[in-house]
Amino acid sequence: MLRFASQNLIRTYSSRIGRYAATASGKLAQSRLSSIPTPKTLKKFLDEYIIGQDIGKKVLSVAVYNHYLRINDKQKKKELQKQRELIEQEKITSDKDEPIFSGNSESKAGWRNLQRQFNSAGREVDEDLELSKSNVLVVGPSGSGKTLLATTLAKILNVPIAITDCTQLTQAGYIGEDVEVCIERLLVNAEFDVARAEKGIIVLDEIDKLAKPAASIGTKDVSGEGVQQSLLKIIEGHKVELTVKRPVKHDIDGQKNQTTTKKDEIFVIDTSNILFMIMGAFVGLDKHIVKRIDDMKKLRKATKCVEPPDSKELEKERVKNFRFSNTLEQVELDNGKKVCALDLTTPTDLVSFGLIPELIGRVPIITALQPLQRDDLFHILKEPKNALLDQYEYIFKQFGVKLCVTQKALKKIAQFALREGTGARGLRGIMERLLLNVNYDCPGSDIAYVLVDETTVDSLQETEHSLASHVDVKYYPADQKDSLIRDVSEEDKKLGTTLSKELGYSARIHTPTIMKRSFIGEIND
Incomplete structure (x- = not known):
C-alpha cells in the first residue's frame, strides 16, 4: 500500500516537472539572440533620425549590441541552471521499477524537448565564462547629437531610458541630488x-562638469571628484536599494x-x-590634445639634436601661438591627413x-562625435x-497656411547656425x-501661402533686433497660386x-498680387 502511494506521488510530481519543462523550454527559446537587432540594423535606424556621425553610430551600435548580447547570455545561463536542477531532481525522484513519467503526451514531449535544448545549449555556452560590462563615453561639442x-x-x-544632468549631482549630505537619482528616474x-529597469539605459550628461581642475586642489569639492567616486559602484554594477514614492x-x-x-516603497x-x-x-579638450601631440612631435625632433630644447621655451611658444575659437582644433597626421582632435582622445x-x-x-x-558642418545642418533641417x-x-x-521654404533659404539658415556655433539645437532658434x-x-487671416526665400533669411541677419525681427516674407492669398509657383x-x-x-x-504669366506685411492690416480691418 505504501509503495502504491509513493508511486502515485512520483507520477504527480513528474507530471508537474513535465509541464514546467514545456514552459522552461519556451522561455529559453524566447531569449535567443535573434531578438537583438544587429549592429547594421541599429545603425540603419539611427541613420533615419541622425545626419552624419557615421563612426559614432557604428561604435554605439556595436556597443549596444554586445551589451544586450551579454544580457541574453546571462539569461540563457540562468535558464540552463534551472534545467540542470530539474534534471538533477529527476534523477533523485526516479524509481527503478516505475518510469518517472506516466502523465500525458504533452508533459513527456516537454521533458524530452527540455533535455534536448539543455544538451544543445550546454555545448554552445561556456558557463564559466562571464562577459564583462562595457559602458560608453561619448565626447562631442554641444548640438552634435549625443543625447x-x-x-x-x-x-x-x-x-526605458533616463537622462541625468551631472551638474545637479552632489555628494551625500549637501544640497542637491544624490547619484542614485539616475536609477530612480529609470x-x-x-x-x-x-x-x-535593470535592462534600461542611463545617460549621464555633462560629465565634464564634474572634472576637478588642478586649481581647486585643497578646496571643498561638492560636485566634482566626490561625485565621480560615488558613481563608481553604480556604473560597475551593484545592487542599489531605493526608497521611492x-x-x-x-x-x-x-x-x-x-x-x-503616494506611498513609500x-x-x-x-x-x-x-x-x-x-x-x-x-570644452578645451581638443586644445589639450593638440598640445600633447605637438609636444610629442617636438620631443621626437629634439632626440635628433645634441641639446634638448628648454621646456619653458616650448610652453611660451605654445601660449604665444595659442588661439581660442568656437571651432574644434584639427590635427595633421603623419600621412598628411587632417582629423578632428577629439578623434585622438585617450584615457x-x-x-x-x-x-x-x-x-x-x-x-x-570611447567615441567622439564630429562638429556639424554646413551641409550636415542643411540636411538636418529637412531629411531626418x-x-x-x-x-x-x-x-x-x-x-x-502652406509654408514654402526654398533650398537656398535652407542653406542660408544652415550657414547662419554654423556661424553662431550652436550646432543642431541652434537651428530651432x-x-x-x-x-x-x-x-x-x-x-485668422486670408493668407494661404507663405514663401521664405534667400532674401528672407538675409533680412533676418541684417535686422537690428534679431529676437523680434521683421523679416521680408512674401504672403499670397488663395487665388494667387500661379504667382507663388512662379x-x-x-x-x-x-x-x-x-x-x-x-x-x-501651372505658372501662367500675369501681374502678381503679392501681399507683403502691409496687406495684413487690410486683412485684419
Missing part, C-alpha cells in the same frame, strides 16, 4: 518594473483638482545589466582634463524623420526668429515643380 543618439537607440530597443520611466491612488479634491496619493535595483552612456562636450587626456582614472577604467568604449522643416510645415498647416511674425500674422521656381525649380503638381496649377 539624440541615446534616445533613438532606446526607442528601437524598446527599453525606475519611474520603467513604470516601477524592476526587471525592465510610488503613486498608488488618483483622486479629485473638493475644488476638483486632481490629487495623487523600497526597491532593490541591480545595475550590472544597465547600460551607462556618459557624455560631455569637454590619459580625460584624466588630465579632470576625470578620475577609476571612472575612466569603468568606461572602456521628425525633421525641423516638417514640424513647422505641420504647424502652419493647422491654421490653413533661428527658425523661431525667422517665422515669429509670420506665425503671428497668419492665423516666384518659387525662380529660386528653386524642384520645389516649384512639386508645388505645381501638388496644387494642380
Whole structure:
C-alpha cells in the first residue's frame, strides 16, 4: 500500500516537472539572440533620425549590441541552471521499477524537448565564462547629437531610458541630488518594473562638469571628484536599494483638482545589466590634445639634436601661438591627413582634463562625435524623420497656411547656425526668429501661402533686433497660386515643380498680387 502511494506521488510530481519543462523550454527559446537587432540594423535606424556621425553610430551600435548580447547570455545561463536542477531532481525522484513519467503526451514531449535544448545549449555556452560590462563615453561639442543618439537607440530597443544632468549631482549630505537619482528616474520611466529597469539605459550628461581642475586642489569639492567616486559602484554594477514614492491612488479634491496619493516603497535595483552612456562636450579638450601631440612631435625632433630644447621655451611658444575659437582644433597626421582632435582622445587626456582614472577604467568604449558642418545642418533641417522643416510645415498647416521654404533659404539658415556655433539645437532658434511674425500674422487671416526665400533669411541677419525681427516674407492669398509657383521656381525649380503638381496649377504669366506685411492690416480691418 505504501509503495502504491509513493508511486502515485512520483507520477504527480513528474507530471508537474513535465509541464514546467514545456514552459522552461519556451522561455529559453524566447531569449535567443535573434531578438537583438544587429549592429547594421541599429545603425540603419539611427541613420533615419541622425545626419552624419557615421563612426559614432557604428561604435554605439556595436556597443549596444554586445551589451544586450551579454544580457541574453546571462539569461540563457540562468535558464540552463534551472534545467540542470530539474534534471538533477529527476534523477533523485526516479524509481527503478516505475518510469518517472506516466502523465500525458504533452508533459513527456516537454521533458524530452527540455533535455534536448539543455544538451544543445550546454555545448554552445561556456558557463564559466562571464562577459564583462562595457559602458560608453561619448565626447562631442554641444548640438552634435549625443543625447539624440541615446534616445533613438532606446526607442528601437524598446527599453526605458533616463537622462541625468551631472551638474545637479552632489555628494551625500549637501544640497542637491544624490547619484542614485539616475536609477530612480529609470525606475519611474520603467513604470516601477524592476526587471525592465535593470535592462534600461542611463545617460549621464555633462560629465565634464564634474572634472576637478588642478586649481581647486585643497578646496571643498561638492560636485566634482566626490561625485565621480560615488558613481563608481553604480556604473560597475551593484545592487542599489531605493526608497521611492510610488503613486498608488488618483483622486479629485473638493475644488476638483486632481490629487495623487503616494506611498513609500523600497526597491532593490541591480545595475550590472544597465547600460551607462556618459557624455560631455569637454570644452578645451581638443586644445589639450593638440598640445600633447605637438609636444610629442617636438620631443621626437629634439632626440635628433645634441641639446634638448628648454621646456619653458616650448610652453611660451605654445601660449604665444595659442588661439581660442568656437571651432574644434584639427590635427595633421603623419600621412598628411587632417582629423578632428577629439578623434585622438585617450584615457590619459580625460584624466588630465579632470576625470578620475577609476571612472575612466569603468568606461572602456570611447567615441567622439564630429562638429556639424554646413551641409550636415542643411540636411538636418529637412531629411531626418521628425525633421525641423516638417514640424513647422505641420504647424502652419493647422491654421490653413502652406509654408514654402526654398533650398537656398535652407542653406542660408544652415550657414547662419554654423556661424553662431550652436550646432543642431541652434537651428530651432533661428527658425523661431525667422517665422515669429509670420506665425503671428497668419492665423485668422486670408493668407494661404507663405514663401521664405534667400532674401528672407538675409533680412533676418541684417535686422537690428534679431529676437523680434521683421523679416521680408512674401504672403499670397488663395487665388494667387500661379504667382507663388512662379516666384518659387525662380529660386528653386524642384520645389516649384512639386508645388505645381501638388496644387494642380501651372505658372501662367500675369501681374502678381503679392501681399507683403502691409496687406495684413487690410486683412485684419
